[in-house]
Amino acid sequence: MVLLHTPAGELGARASDFSLMGVDDKQHSLADYKNSKVLVVMFICNHCPYVQAIENRLINLANEFDVTDVAFVGINSNDPVRYSEDSLENMKKRAAEKNYPFAYVVDEDQSVATAYGAVCTPDIFVFNQKRELTYRGRLDDSPRNPSAVKSQDLKNALIATLAGKPVPSPQHSSMGCSIKWLSNR
Numbered sequence: 456m457v458l459l460h461t462p463a464g465e466l467g468a469r470a471s472d473f474s475l476m477g478v479d480d481k482q483h484s485l486a487d488y489k490n491s492k493v494l495v496v497m498f499i500c501n502h503c504p505y506v507q508a509i510e511n512r513l514i515n516l517a518n519e520f521d522v523t524d525v526a527f528v529g530i531n532s533n534d535p536v537r538y539s540e541d542s543l544e545n546m547k548k549r550a551a552e553k554n555y556p557f558a559y560v561v562d563e564d565q566s567v568a569t570a571y572g573a574v575c576t577p578d579i580f581v582f583n584q585k586r587e588l589t590y591r592g593r594l595d596d597s598p599r600n601p602s603a604v605k606s607q608d609l610k611n612a613l614i615a616t617l618a619g620k621p622v623p624s625p626q627h628s629s630m631g632c633s634i635k636w637l638s639n640r
Contacts, residue, residue, distance in 0.1 A: 475561060483560050491524065500632075517556045517557050596608065612626075
């Protein structure tokens with residue numbers, strides 16, 4: 456397991472379009488979220504211990520917001536051949552088991568991860584209604600211990616973005632396992 460930190464986000468950058476198969480057997484695209492004031496794009500997966508450590512908090516946070524205000528989409532870009540835990544079949548099981556309140560989609564050719572510049576899981580991006588980047592960073596200041604959280608960075612970013620205000624600085628990078636790139640890259 457390689458621990459990586461996300462680079463700083465290029466604030467104002469536009470969200471890249473995508474059309475990806477979801478665990479619900481439907482295609483999901485950027486346009487599907489056009490009515491949401493804020494969009495959270497999360498590069499996550501099943502097997503990463505860093506994602507597992509924050510997974511329940513991500514679910515709870517997604518449940519706090521009405522989808523017309525904030526929509527969440529989880530994208531799994533990992534190589535499912537070398538990491539079978541991240542196969543679409545296992546994604547479906549995980550989403551059902553955890554009752555994900557957001558779309559969970561697979562980036563089979565890793566083009567979406569490449570377009571976003573995603574490097575690890577979790578890698579979290581927040582976009583305003585114009586789909587301009589307002590935040591790229593961590594969920595909170597305690598990735599492994601929920602009881603020690605003092606700063607809910609992602610939630611604060613969502614509140615600021617909904618209010619049309621700049622996200623407080625500094626934005627702290629997320630950290631996690633490297634994306635498991637296809638062997639033919």
